[in-house]
Amino acid sequence: MTEQPPRPSNWNLPNAITIVRIFFAPVFFWMLLADGGADGALRWWAAVLFIVGIATDGIDGHIARSRGLVTELGKLLDPIADKVLTGAALIGLSIIGELWWWVTIVILVREVGITVYRFAVIRGGVIPASRGGKLKTVAQAIAISLALVPLWALLGDWVHWVNWVFMGIALVLTIVSGLDYAWNAVKLHRQQGEGTDA
Numbered sequence: 001m002t003e004q005p006p007r008p009s010n011w012n013l014p015n016a017i018t019i020v021r022i023f024f025a026p027v028f029f030w031m032l033l034a035d036g037g038a039d040g041a042l043r044w045w046a047a048v049l050f051i052v053g054i055a056t057d058g059i060d061g062h063i064a065r066s067r068g069l070v071t072e073l074g075k076l077l078d079p080i081a082d083k084v085l086t087g088a089a090l091i092g093l094s095i096i097g098e099l100w101w102w103v104t105i106v107i108l109v110r111e112v113g114i115t116v117y118r119f120a121v122i123r124g125g126v127i128p129a130s131r132g133g134k135l136k137t138v139a140q141a142i143a144i145s146l147a148l149v150p151l152w153a154l155l156g157d158w159v160h161w162v163n164w165v166f167m168g169i170a171l172v173l174t175i176v177s178g179l180d181y182a183w184n185a186v187k188l189h190r191q192q193g194e195g196t197d198a
């Protein structure tokens, strides 16, 4: 019998980084609201914290893969951390009137939907982030970073147009990658149904 390598503990560096990333969200959310749509120091700090939180997304995954520390908990927590960060930023931007609520709601419905589905089918193993999902997160990260940094205060109102284009791309990728997960889920359940019928 071949011996299985020991499973890595859930209490490891990549998962700790993921959890720390989640705690960035309430801090920059408060800063964004406290600034209230102006371009003061708190707004800049909110943008910096969001960017650090979302940019470290690749780091935990890289450490986990390179050191053999990939865990089911990590696969579950990593997309949740991204969603907490992006969700907090989107809600904050909508509250201060800089982003249409419908955009925030569409994105949140997709993100909460895939998370609920991940938990619902957790017994079969955690569904890892798809390529489309990863690309969507990068697009959201860029769009939200641009929306949070008050570049309009330095460069003028035309910056809003650039932000809307990036937000539009992020929105489309969010919907398309969500539909891709839904389609794969339907296919999987059909196959399982056929398996039990036979």
Ligand SMILES: O=P(O)(O)OC[C@H](O)CO
Pocket (backbone or CB within 6 Å): 057, 078, 079, 082, 083, 114, 115, 128, 129, 130, 132, 133, 134, 136, 137, 177
């Ligand atoms: O779209 P999801 O839920 O697979 O999330 C993708 C992750 O945020 C990528 O790190």
